Amino acid sequence: MNALANWFDDRTGYRAYLHETLYERIPGGARWRYVWGSTLVFTFTVQMITGLFLWMCYSPSSQTAWESVYYIQYEMQFGWFLRGLHHFTAQAMIVLLALHFMQIIIDGAYKAPREVNFWLGLILMQIVLGLSLTGYLLPWDQKGYWATQVATKLSTMVPVVGPQIQRLIVGGPNYGHHTLTRFFALHAGVLPTLLIGLLGLHIYVFRRHGITAKDPNRAPETTFWPDQVLKDAVACLGVLLVVLVLIFWNAPQHSGELKELADSGRLGEVFGAELGAPADPTEQYSAARPEWYFLFLFQFLKFFKGQYEVYGAIYIPGGVMMFMFLMPFIGRWKLGHRFNLLYMSALIIGAMTLTWLAIDEDRDKDSYKAAVADAHMKSERIRELIEGRQGVGSEGAVALLRSDPKIHGPELFAKKCAGCHRFNAHDGMNGVPEEPATASDLGNFGTREWIRGFITNPAGPAHFGPTVEASFNGEPLGTRFTEGDMALWADENVESMSQREIDSVVEFLVAQGKRQDIAAVNAELATEGREFFENSNDNVQACVDCHAIQPEGEDEELGSIGLAPRLTGYGSEAWLRDFLSNPGAEHNYGDRNAMPAIGNQLSDQQMEILVRFLSRNWYERPDNDANFEAVIAE
Template identity: 45%
Template sequence: MKFLFDWLDHRTGYRRLLAEALNEPVPGGARWRYVWGSTLTFAIFVQFVTGIVLWSAYSPSSQTAWESVYYIEEEMTGGTWLRGIHHYMAQVMTVLLVLHLMQVVIDGAYKAPRELNFLFGMGLLGLIMALSLTGYLLPWDQKGYWATKVATNLIGVIPVVGESLQRIVVGGADYGHHTLTRFFALHAGVLPALTVLLIVGHVYLFRRHGLTAKQPLKKPEGGRFWPDQIWCDAVACLAVLASVLVLVAWHGGAPLTAPADAAERYPARPDWYFMFLFEFLKWFPGETLIWGGVIIPSLVFLGLCAMPAIASRPWGHRANLFFLATLLVGFAGLTVLAYWKDARDPEFQFAVEQANRASERVRELAHAPAGIAPVGAAELLRDDPYMQGPRLFASKCASCHTYDGHDGLGRPQKEPSAPDLKGIGTREWLAGLLDPAQIETPKYFFGTKFVEPNEQGKKSRMVEFVHDLSNLSPEGREQLDKIIAVVSAEAHLTSQARIDALLDEDDRAEGIDLFFSGIDGVSQACGDCHGFDGEESQAARTPDLTGWSSRQWLIDFTKNPEHERFYGSGNDRMPAFEEESLFTDREIELVVDWLREEWVRYEPPVEEK
């Protein structure tokens, strides 16, 4: 064994190199405050390892980026941890960078002859921020897409070259495939290569100048890098790693919001370490934007770079400390202010809720057996009743109708003037309609012309009929329930399939019979007006209940409630959506499927232990 090492040392001289690297003197003894550089090196090492493996599973294009990241996250063994470590290490690295910078400045380690190395450090700071920014876009999810859009639009604000520069960065006039390929080339190629170069230079110069010992010295005799300082470094790196692992476990992996969609609004916010800039930008209205977005941040960066030069003045070091402290306080203050404002902004919170709903939903759809088609996952949400139903309802139906008391999206509806459509077709919904206590409430006919008394003081025949049901005998009650069961079965709701199946031929025949013959003690029968079981309606302006609330019945009704099969000329204010082309056919289907709660559902099979 010794022979082998001797041979290797003779050919390479590695022993001398190793001894030089490890026996670096640490004047004044090893200290915990010297660990930051090592923790950063460790963090970058972790990013390289995890990043290269992520690279091996990532596909940069607007139809595959989100999809491949989803696949890493949800399908690949260990994918959640791999991506989680990469994501949260990037965040922890930002904190370490600031701590390292603070330590260097407070200890005066940036003064001559170490100016150049300080500049290398500032270069690394810029590179790491650029890596964060480019990495944020790569999953091509809503969050990264919109936040990065704001950032690249800022480039466009630069006079003269801005627009061309923006085009080159974005890879065209608009975001697309080439934005991803370019950002990926930067994130995985150009920026890491520059980072390695600068780290080599940074460590080389650091070794050349030696450590700036913090005064007073802890131990006069000093220590050595190996093993004194390395022990501290190793413990610190373990702490860093532990925090990252805790973050990954706590959050269950890195976030992945819904796939990027230029047509979908999203409450764009940058990641936390750029939130200060987001808040700062609000102070620069109109054309002063360039000051907040470009000039002042550049000046601050230049100011940091100039610190070694300033330090040569007698008051220089104090001024630098003051400058850095001001920046950090400003950073913290703006960050807190930004989050505080968002927390108190109901519109933002509403938008976040909608965005979360989309994120959760797209994962469910992607998990479902149909999976993701080659056109990409964004399409899954665009054609999904669960996502689009409530929005279409809020924009087109909620000016009169409600859904469970709200507008479909959870916002209160002020003046409902048409029935609440949650659960339409179910026995409960129908029983509520036929309940004298409920018929005139906002859940059903409140605000419609059916409850308005005519000149004789009579309300519509239907409302009068429901009031006649107020004193039913127990037998009458039972008969009513039988009618309700049979009419509700017409809807063929999946949610009611089980109880509908319990109705046998006799129950059905009895229900139909009662529909036409009437309930004991009630003067009118349903069939006196309504059509059912293939019989047409006896009275005009009365909906035919054959197929009531089935998918096709609701679609036909929405397209034209004035059709003689429905309300005819007795229609209240509901528009004939087809005639007025307020909805496309597909949109009507989406709303109807959502109201009937018929959308793709998927629960991952629970693994048995």
């Protein structure tokens, strides 16, 4: 081994370089205050290594970015750990950067002859912040997508060339595929290359002038190896420990299910970095915020409105940075150094205060909390949908989420239906409209409970009752429905029906819909119900006297068209689709209709979502405590 080492040293001279590196003189001895620079190099190295492995599985496209991160987080072996290590080490790097910077200022290591090295450090700080900003977008989730828009729109405030700068950053007039590829190129290529080059230059200049010891006589002079190396190694391990704690932060509250999650390969749902729902440019995310280390700028900008916004976005931050470049000249005098210390202390305290104000403001803002809760719910929902489909599918994750009735059904109901109807007494989104309902409550539409209520009390508050206050085409409805044919039939016939007869008719009508969210039909009871539905007796008028129906397996339709809505397939998606599209058709309400053809206001996808929402046909993870079990329609 010695012969090999001698041969290699003869060819390369590595021993001289190694000696120069390890045996740097440290006046006053090794100290813990010198570890921050080494921890920064350590975190950047971790970023480089983890980033390289993440790169192997990442696909930088607006159609595949989120999907590839989903694969890393939830499918790849220990991908959640790799991504968590990369994410939280980046967070730690910002904190270490601030600590290192303050140590430089306190020790006066920015003063002559170290001005150039200080300036290199400031440039490195900008590059690290640039890495954080560009990396925030790469998961291509809602939070990163909209928060990046908030940040990059500030560039439009640059005088004269602002719009051109934003267009250059975004890659065009709109945020999309080119924005992602440019940010990825900056994050994985341009900025790391610049950082490596400038870091090497930074270390070279640092070694040229040596360590700035505040008190060189406090202890005997020593060398970098082994004393300072030991302290640096301990500090780096401490940073790694903090990062690991952040990765496994949720372990205590999921301790009872960790084995189950591990066995099912779902540890990524609990550990690592958060992954929100896929970015959707058509759906505004009102809780968009920059990462915590940019929150102070976000909050600071709120103090400037209108034409003065440029001061908060460009002039003042630019002036602060320019002053920092002048600090080596100001610090030549003792009073100047004290001023620099006071200036930086005030700057850090101010940034911390603004960050706290931003967090506290959001903590008390209901709209923000609702948006965060909604985003969290959608991130969990997309995982369920992908598991149910056993993959994302060629249409992409965002299309899968857009077509989900559980997510967008309530929104569509609130927008298109809640002006008249209610959904279990609310508007579908747990809100209560100011105007009273003027039509039936559809929360349990098509269920046994709903049908039984319609048979026994059609004029009740859950069915025709609210129509008394309604109008259609400018004419009040009054008692058109509450004293109409169905209400009169109920008054004259229901008291004469036994409970068995009512249940049988309900079961027969439930059987028409073949709904997957409703418990299996009792075939014997449904057969009795058909018999009762078709035939009058001395006490009860038959349902087919008004309602037409074509029982399954029959060639002919029973009853007459035009007297009341046809009940063939009642409550099914096909029945709902037809009724929503043309409620005034002869086989529906005919000339008695008082409902607008809402289907004409919907796209095909919207109609599909609304129909499946009302019939409760959406996928639920089998282990969920749901009131129904459905599958995604292909």
